[in-house]
Amino acid sequence: MNDDLLTVTDLTAGYGHTKVLRGISLRVGAAEAIGLLGPNGHGKTTLLRCVSNLHRATSGSVAYAGSDTRGRSPRDLVRRGLIHVPQGSRLFPQLTVAEALRLSAASSGHLATWRDGLDHVFTVFPRLKERRGQLTGTLSGGERQMVSLGMGLMARPTLLILDEPTLGLSPKVKHELSECILRIRAEVSSIILVDGDMELVLSLTDRYHVVLHGDIVHSGASDATVGRDAMMSLFLGGSADERR
Amino acid sequence: MGNLRAWAGWPAYAIVLAVLPLVLTDPHTRLLLILITMYGMLALGWNLTLGFAGIFNFAQIGFFGIGAYTAGILATRTGIDPWLTLPISGVSAVLASLVAFLPVLRLRGIYVGLATYVFSQLCIYLVLGQAGLTGGSNGIVGIPRLTLGETSLRADGRIGYYFLGAALLFATTLLVRLITRSTLGLSLLAIRDNEALATSRGVSRVRQHLIVFMIGAAVAGVAGAFNTFLNGVVSTDVFGFGYLTLLLSMIFLGGSGSVYGPIAGAVVVTLVTDALQDAGAWRDVTVALLILVVLWIAPKGLAGLAGLLPRPSRRPATAEENA
Amino acid sequence: MNGVSAILTSALVLGGLYLLMAAGLTLIWSTLRVFNFGHGALLMFGAYLSWTLLDRAGLPLLPALIGGVLALALLGVAYEFLLVSPFIRRPNGDMLVMVATLAATMLLQSAALLLWGPEIKQLPPLGSARIELGGSVVQGTQLVTIVLAPVLVGLLALALRRTGIGLTVRALEQNREHAQLLGISPRRVYLFVVTIAIGLAAVAGVLLGSMRFISPAMGDDPLLRAFVVLAFGGAGSLGGTIAGAYAIGLLEAVTTYYFGLSWSPVLVFLAMIVIMLARPEGLLRNQVRSA
Numbered sequence: 017m018n019d020d021l022l023t024v025t026d027l028t029a030g031y032g033h034t035k036v037l038r039g040i041s042l043r044v045g046a047a048e049a050i051g052l053l054g055p056n057g058h059g060k061t062t063l064l065r066c067v068s069n070l071h072r073a074t075s076g077s078v079a080y081a082g083s084d085t086r087g088r089s090p091r092d093l094v095r096r097g098l099i100h101v102p103q104g105s106r107l108f109p110q111l112t113v114a115e116a117l118r119l120s121a122a123s124s125g126h127l128a129t130w131r132d133g134l135d136h137v138f139t140v141f142p143r144l145k146e147r148r149g150q151l152t153g154t155l156s157g158g159e160r161q162m163v164s165l166g167m168g169l170m171a172r173p174t175l176l177i178l179d180e181p182t183l184g185l186s187p188k189v190k191h192e193l194s195e196c197i198l199r200i201r202a203e204v205s206s207i208i209l210v211d212g213d214m215e216l217v218l219s220l221t222d223r224y225h226v227v228l229h230g231d232i233v234h235s236g237a238s239d240a241t242v243g244r245d246a247m248m249s250l251f252l253g254g255s256a257d258e259r260r
Numbered sequence: 261m262g263n264l265r266a267w268a269g270w271p272a273y274a275i276v277l278a279v280l281p282l283v284l285t286d287p288h289t290r291l292l293l294i295l296i297t298m299y300g301m302l303a304l305g306w307n308l309t310l311g312f313a314g315i316f317n318f319a320q321i322g323f324f325g326i327g328a329y330t331a332g333i334l335a336t337r338t339g340i341d342p343w344l345t346l347p348i349s350g351v352s353a354v355l356a357s358l359v360a361f362l363p364v365l366r367l368r369g370i371y372v373g374l375a376t377y378v379f380s381q382l383c384i385y386l387v388l389g390q391a392g393l394t395g396g397s398n399g400i401v402g403i404p405r406l407t408l409g410e411t412s413l414r415a416d417g418r419i420g421y422y423f424l425g426a427a428l429l430f431a432t433t434l435l436v437r438l439i440t441r442s443t444l445g446l447s448l449l450a451i452r453d454n455e456a457l458a459t460s461r462g463v464s465r466v467r468q469h470l471i472v473f474m475i476g477a478a479v480a481g482v483a484g485a486f487n488t489f490l491n492g493v494v495s496t497d498v499f500g501f502g503y504l505t506l507l508l509s510m511i512f513l514g515g516s517g518s519v520y521g522p523i524a525g526a527v528v529v530t531l532v533t534d535a536l537q538d539a540g541a542w543r544d545v546t547v548a549l550l551i552l553v554v555l556w557i558a559p560k561g562l563a564g565l566a567g568l569l570p571r572p573s574r575r576p577a578t579a580e581e582n583a
Numbered sequence: 584m585n586g587v588s589a590i591l592t593s594a595l596v597l598g599g600l601y602l603l604m605a606a607g608l609t610l611i612w613s614t615l616r617v618f619n620f621g622h623g624a625l626l627m628f629g630a631y632l633s634w635t636l637l638d639r640a641g642l643p644l645l646p647a648l649i650g651g652v653l654a655l656a657l658l659g660v661a662y663e664f665l666l667v668s669p670f671i672r673r674p675n676g677d678m679l680v681m682v683a684t685l686a687a688t689m690l691l692q693s694a695a696l697l698l699w700g701p702e703i704k705q706l707p708p709l710g711s712a713r714i715e716l717g718g719s720v721v722q723g724t725q726l727v728t729i730v731l732a733p734v735l736v737g738l739l740a741l742a743l744r745r746t747g748i749g750l751t752v753r754a755l756e757q758n759r760e761h762a763q764l765l766g767i768s769p770r771r772v773y774l775f776v777v778t779i780a781i782g783l784a785a786v787a788g789v790l791l792g793s794m795r796f797i798s799p800a801m802g803d804d805p806l807l808r809a810f811v812v813l814a815f816g817g818a819g820s821l822g823g824t825i826a827g828a829y830a831i832g833l834l835e836a837v838t839t840y841y842f843g844l845s846w847s848p849v850l851v852f853l854a855m856i857v858i859m860l861a862r863p864e865g866l867l868r869n870q871v872r873s874a
Contacts, residue, residue, distance in 0.1 A: 070760065070764065091768040105758065110753065111750070119765060123754075314678075371814075389846060501692075541693040
């Protein structure tokens, strides 16, 4: 347990009087990919925002690489390899693709080797090479996601957090992007993946958790076929319940 | 509304205002009391827009000056009864507020602050440019005193001015209290806290803001006229930075979020600045630091600090009731 | 024809001064989303600091001026720590910053009175170069202003475009949250931006202190004009600010020439009100954006 890369213990958080997380605990080992499943609005994004210190938790603790992250700035965490690729970012509309990628290398302390990083990103996302001089505000949704992931890679992640990378994409683009994520999976130490596409999450991760009403209600190994049906009903039951 | 306990404080307030000058008879203390009533009135009127409605209104000092000049010009150049200039000054400030409100139609937040600040400064240029009427940089001197029958309000340590100021302060306090409890007040809170929701429920931002803007301007205009008769002179100082920062310090020291806080702010700041009267520029240094310290350590001001004042926590509650 | 060249010279000088002020305010506005009402008082302090280094410490002209600008930029660090960052994340933070910077203006003006006394001071002309421009002679500080202001702001624009820190500033303007997730620290960027902006104000102070006089209230007028520039050019775009500064400079030069000194500000401010009503986002915003 001690060599876990990330340990979340009894985390609660909310906005104003609304409680979103109700004592979540989870861990991510070194060289492990975990998936978070569950309907929207049940706290997955809030959990990730707490992990990267963008949102302050009410109680509980987060430890990354053996030390508590309380009071550390997001910048500090980035420099230690905790990279969060946020959901549906509109990026930096007035920066070009190349500028955005360089920015990420610079702000994570890898400016000296940013050209190597750029070459690497371009092998993972060949499309971005063609678009390198284009303003990110003029890209398609799929291309924007690629830039977002590419910026994540430029920061040389140890733990890469991907929040809904395929949200709102067409099946074709989604497929292209999941191929890229598969390649990233092979080279990044640890990953937390949140996505609405259950099959995608299960195929890319080692373990999964189902988050409902701000807590983990079910966990399992992603490759086990047993339990998937049970999880499905939990998931669907949860969302049906949510719709009221 | 209407329940007895809620109104029990008002006779007490009136009695305190009436008895104070009988206890404090020293002429200098009297003058301080008069200044407190005027500043209290100004701070309350300004806080209607600045704190309560959340409009970045920095034209208030312009309305004050316009009221002051209206009274000065009318009282020296026409044969009009000086008493009549008080309400007329209020009206002229309201007319000016219609001009100052134009930017509020289309702008939001800090841009309103910019435009209204410029409006106040523009008043100075207009006054200087119309030297034939306003006396330019010399100002207007020799303004007749207000009298009641044969008695000047200056008589007996300016006691007449005190009672006039106290009556105006009392009326302003009552006005503010009525507005904050009215549907107008509630809709202003709703707009301030969630404009999209409020407008979707049929509240017109422009209309409600215009009303409160005009009411605030009327208060400032009358206070300006009062200031003119109290001093007997008017100069462009009335538009100046001195009044602006002094009033801001009163509002924020008292608590811009509270209804009566600005009165407490007016009392404290008037006494502090008087104590430092001979300190020259140190006085301004102190007032500036006072504002900053309040903003740093007690952003809700005196009202928020101790919960001493009647309803410091009333505003969030009302906002919720209203939502 | 002498009138035309006099107007043009005056427009370039005024435009340059307003540009130095407005560029800083724009930079602060676009990254921090607040207006610095103390910018005029900082200009004044920069002029006094340079005067002190020159007249009291006996430094030569150029080191004194540069020293004054650097000293003020250092003051800018304290300014950011005390007046901006404590409030900026609070609810209603923009109003708190506005009030705090107004209080700072009062503080700096009375501090200047205490430190340097009421008698008016002046910096010597900066340089003796002179050129003839269509019949009228431009020399000394005016000439320096005409050249230095666009050069400095041009360098700033270039730095924002080309350097790493410039990239960081632009990223924070465009998407604060994602910028933080990339490891950009808003605090560092704010500090950088405020320091640069206040440095530019100090340069304007030195120029103004040499062309006119140094007094505690010397920054009030330039600050108001800079506000007009922001309304004109659209706060938040440096290109719009450059165009706006020279447009206002020209407007002021023309109206002063034909209507006199006391009517010019009234006309300039009326122009501002009209623009704010017609195009709240700034008159020049879109053209500049698409260029």
